[in-house]
Amino acid sequence: AFPLVYGSAFNYLMIPLMFALWGIIARAVAFEFHIHAKKSKRFWGWAFAVGSLFPTFFAGVALGATLQGFPMKSGLAMQSGLAAHGVSVQNYTTPIMHFSGGILDFLTPFSIWTGVGAVIAASLAGGLYLCARFIPGDPIHERARAWTNIVSLLALAAIVVTLIWSYAIFPWAAAKWTGSDWWIWLIWFIIVLFFAFKSSTNHSVRNDFIAMMWGIGVVALLWAAMWATIFPYVVPDTWTIVQAANPADSIAVFTLFMTGFFPIMIMYNWYQIWVFRGRFSKKMAYGAH
Numbered sequence: 001a002f003p004l005v006y007g008s009a010f011n012y013l014m015i016p017l018m019f020a021l022w023g024i025i026a027r028a029v030a031f032e033f034h035i036h037a038k039k040s041k042r043f044w045g046w047a048f049a050v051g052s053l054f055p056t057f058f059a060g061v062a063l064g065a066t067l068q069g070f071p072m073k074s075g076l077a078m079q080s081g082l083a084a085h086g087v088s089v090q091n092y093t094t095p096i097m098h099f100s101g102g103i104l105d106f107l108t109p110f111s112i113w114t115g116v117g118a119v120i121a122a123s124l125a126g127g128l129y130l131c132a133r134f135i136p137g138d139p140i141h142e143r144a145r146a147w148t149n150i151v152s153l154l155a156l157a158a159i160v161v162t163l164i165w166s167y168a169i170f171p172w173a174a175a176k177w178t179g180s181d182w183w184i185w186l187i188w189f190i191i192v193l194f195f196a197f198k199s200s201t202n203h204s205v206r207n208d209f210i211a212m213m214w215g216i217g218v219v220a221l222l223w224a225a226m227w228a229t230i231f232p233y234v235v236p237d238t239w240t241i242v243q244a245a246n247p248a249d250s251i252a253v254f255t256l257f258m259t260g261f262f263p264i265m266i267m268y269n270w271y272q273i274w275v276f277r278g279r280f281s282k283k284m285a286y287g288a289h
Contacts, residue, residue, distance in 0.1 A: 001254060002244045004097065005234055011099040012070045013106055016058040023054025053119065060118025064111035067170065067230075069237040073100040110165060117158045121219070124151045128199070128215045132208040135279045145203075152200055159192075159222070172236055173229050185225075192221050 010017065030047035037044050074097050127148030134141035166173050177185050199214035234241050245251060 001246055001251060002234055002239070002241075003246060005239050005244045008070070008072060008097065008099045008239075009066060009235060012101065013062045013065060015103065016061045016065070016106060020055040020058040020062070023051045023058070025051070027051030027055070056118050056122045057115040060115035061106065061111045063118070064114030065106035065108070066235055067114075067166070068108065068110065069235055070099055070105060071101045072097045072238060074098075110169060113165065114162070117162055120151060120154050120158045124148060124155045125215060125219070127151055128203065128208070128212040131203065131206075132212045133279060136206055136208075148203060152196075152203070156196060163189075170236065172233075176229050188221065188225055192218055192225075195221060 026047050028051075030044045030051055034041060034044040034048060127144045130144035131141055131148060134144070167177060168174075195214050195217045199211045199218065202208075202211035202214060230236055232240050232242070234244050246254070
């Protein structure tokens, strides 16, 4: 849908996305090797842990870096490099915009913070999920429950810090949040706090599945608020949705394809959830390990 954004943003975010991809690969490999390993089980356990941490942290870094926008220019992407090697570039022109910054431009205090925030959010989601999947009283359930009680407070603090920091450094966010429609954003924030409260209270009385669903609601509300704040940009101060979108005929074909595919995907995932709806214990799930 947005090929120009895809090309320029992935150039800008090459390093964090590379580490995220390596983490995903390490996680999958470690999971398979841990089952069969004898002397190296501890190593593969750590590989699995790092492989789980990297994608979450570096995806958060990439998101924070994207919110900051990045420099663009038109012309030949490797013009200076070609000229340095004696290749004439005067007859090569292109109107396509591309990333023109440095290799570490993505790395800022804010992007590092959003990486930390992503880890906190994923830890909370994982804790709620484990509580919903394991039998109450099981060691994994109880450890996840204790962990979630702590991380839920960290998550609320992370939301507040991120909002204040974003208000301070992003004029486009401050203008919307304190503009004529400020009351809409205030109501939205109150709704987010209500969802978080319901998730916490249901978790405290061991309504684990309901707590997880309220937690998912918090994520959905915050995600929608982020996109509403960014609009009409898809990358703030860099690409608007109109500038970056594919031609209308391509978008139409893509929309028709997704209209048919999306219900199938929903049905498949619902069937998968239904089949594995029962809770299990540590012994039942990991006995073969």
